Amino acid sequence: LHPGPSLLLLLLHAVCGALFVAVESWSFLDSIYFTSVxxxxxGYGDLTPQT
Structure with a gap:
């Protein structure tokens, strides 16, 4: 198995989560959850961006 795709997906989640922390002022856990959804x-709809 090659770890590249898994690490890339993990990095994508972390970067998107950090962006939502900065832009939406959410907690990091909420940001990671929203990014995964x-x-x-x-699309559960329990968290929605306001900006």
């Missing part, structure tokens, strides 16, 4: 296109 948005990237997997599940």
């Amino acid at each position: 948005a990237l997997t296109t599940v």
Whole structure:
């Protein structure tokens, strides 16, 4: 197995989570949760960006 794709996905989650922390003032855990829901296109709707 090659760890590249997994590490890239982990990095993508971390970067997107950090952006939502900065822009939306959410906690890092909420930001990671929202990023996971948005990237997997599940769309629960419990967290929505305001900006």
